[in-house]
Amino acid sequence: MGLEYVRISPGFEKYMPKDYVDLVQYGQFGKEIDVQQLGQFKELVEEHPMCAGCFMAYFVRVFYASLPKPEDTIVIGTAGCARLALSQAAVPFIYGNYGDTNAVASGLKRALSIRFPDKEKDVVVIAGDGGLIDIGFGMTMHSWFRREKFTTIMVDNEVYGNTGGQESGMSPRGVQLKMAPKGKQFDKINAVELAKVAGCVYVAKLAPTNPKRIAKTVRRAILAARHFGPTFIHAYTSCNIEYSIPTEKVLEDARKREKQDFGFYEWMTDEVKEFFEELERKPEEVKA
Amino acid sequence: MYYVADVKESDCAKYNCKQCVLFCPEPNTLMYHDSKHVAWVNYSRCKGCAICVYVCSDLLKRNCIEMVMVTTGD
Ligand SMILES: Cc1ncc(C[n+]2csc(CCOP(=O)(O)OP(=O)(O)O)c2C)c(N)n1
Numbered sequence: 542m543g544l545e546y547v548r549i550s551p552g553f554e555k556y557m558p559k560d561y562v563d564l565v566q567y568g569q570f571g572k573e574i575d576v577q578q579l580g581q582f583k584e585l586v587e588e589h590p591m592c593a594g595c596f597m598a599y600f601v602r603v604f605y606a607s608l609p610k611p612e613d614t615i616v617i618g619t620a621g622c623a624r625l626a627l628s629q630a631a632v633p634f635i636y637g638n639y640g641d642t643n644a645v646a647s648g649l650k651r652a653l654s655i656r657f658p659d660k661e662k663d664v665v666v667i668a669g670d671g672g673l674i675d676i677g678f679g680m681t682m683h684s685w686f687r688r689e690k691f692t693t694i695m696v697d698n699e700v701y702g703n704t705g706g707q708e709s710g711m712s713p714r715g716v717q718l719k720m721a722p723k724g725k726q727f728d729k730i731n732a733v734e735l736a737k738v739a740g741c742v743y744v745a746k747l748a749p750t751n752p753k754r755i756a757k758t759v760r761r762a763i764l765a766a767r768h769f770g771p772t773f774i775h776a777y778t779s780c781n782i783e784y785s786i787p788t789e790k791v792l793e794d795a796r797k798r799e800k801q802d803f804g805f806y807e808w809m810t811d812e813v814k815e816f817f818e819e820l821e822r823k824p825e826e827v828k829a
Numbered sequence: 830m831y832y833v834a835d836v837k838e839s840d841c842a843k844y845n846c847k848q849c850v851l852f853c854p855e856p857n858t859l860m861y862h863d864s865k866h867v868a869w870v871n872y873s874r875c876k877g878c879a880i881c882v883y884v885c886s887d888l889l890k891r892n893c894i895e896m897v898m899v900t901t902g903d
């Protein structure tokens with residue numbers, strides 16, 4: 542896209558839908574938005590059909606508010622719940638066939654760097670645990686082995702939510718689901734360690750209990766992918782339907798899981814660490 | 830009829846807070862008024878999950894949001 546595509550041609554404001562005009566006037570394009578300003582600007586993502594109280598939907602909301610450059614970002618999703626909201630945003634969205642997201646993103650990122658050699662174009666895959674670590678496992682791993690420069694975010698609800706409750710490699714051992722009535726027989730896959738071994742330069746794991754931290758993590762993952770190599774975020778995003786969590790307890794559940802097994806974790810290569818130390822140094826220090 | 834969150838404006842105005850706004854799963858729904866310093870709900874977008882009530886009542890003990898039934902057109 543780029544900002545010139547976002548702007549409304551003079552004289553056409555009154556013919557454009559109100560939500561679009563609001564987006565251009567009070568939205569994120571061309572501005573540095575702080576996630577703490579949520580509720581005070583027009584968000585990129587619009588109404589969508591994800592369930593009431595869904596924390597995957599919450600993560601998607603905060604994700605869009607965290608983009609460093611929405612006008613130069615392309616989001617790739619696939620079958621699974623997240624795309625229901627991902628596709629309802631003013632950011633180009635590509636639907637990769639189930640399991641193929643990281644292959645599609647690899648080609649897209651390479652094509653963008655050939656077509657726009659002097660521009661920064663960010664590519665982000667957001668897909669479920671089933672899409673990335675079960676059915677898309679090979680594509681995911683190989684994009685990391687090849688050191689493709691884009692971000693992969695796994696929205697892990699520990700189940701195939703969109704198809705009614707099959708177990709995934711990310712479901713915890715012992716958990717009983719509608720279509721896993723005997724309880725899962727194997728351990729939850731350690732996706733973060735796999736990402737490190739496979740060549741990611743920045744890896745993080747979190748539960749969505751702190752919007753500021755989500756924003757910082759998303760931003761870092763995108764910037765590190767822009768300059769260095771593949772990056773990965775493993776986010777716990779509960780499915781209140783398949784795990785029967787009353788909606789008003791969804792945040793309480795995320796806080797509980799954060800204490801149990803989703804404590805914030807961040808790892809990066811020395812090169813990336815140096816980059817962020819330089820970039821995030823307080824402006825006064827940089828001037829001095 | 831459907832179930833939505835409703836902010837008790839005069840109670841919320843005491844706090845200069847905004848925490849519930851940062852945890853609503855829905856975009857452009859639970860908003861914050863810049864000059865009045867109160868949260869407010871765009872009823873037609875609210876899905877009635879009550880996560881905002883958990884934030885305001887259970888976590889912060891401020892009790893400024895309640896869930897109410899509204900009829901279309903309210
Ligand atoms: C190639 C292919 N196989 C299977 C499906 C059916 N399908 C749709 S969503 C889904 C599972 C989604 O689980 P996950 O990726 O964890 O996402 P969630 O819905 O839990 O967010 C499956 C198997 C499909 N759409 N395409």
Ligand code: SF4
Nearest residue numbers: 592595622702780781
């Ligand atoms: S099925 Fe689960 S993950 Fe999917 S939208 Fe509903 S609550 Fe969210």
Ligand code: SF4
Nearest residue numbers: 841846847849885893
């Ligand atoms: S959490 Fe309660 S006090 Fe704080 S802004 Fe929301 S309604 Fe107001």
Ligand code: SF4
Nearest residue numbers: 853875876878879881
């Ligand atoms: S009930 Fe849920 S959707 Fe409605 S304003 Fe509160 S947090 Fe948002």
Ligand SMILES: [Mg+2]
Nearest residue numbers: 669670700702
């Ligand atoms: Mg899933």
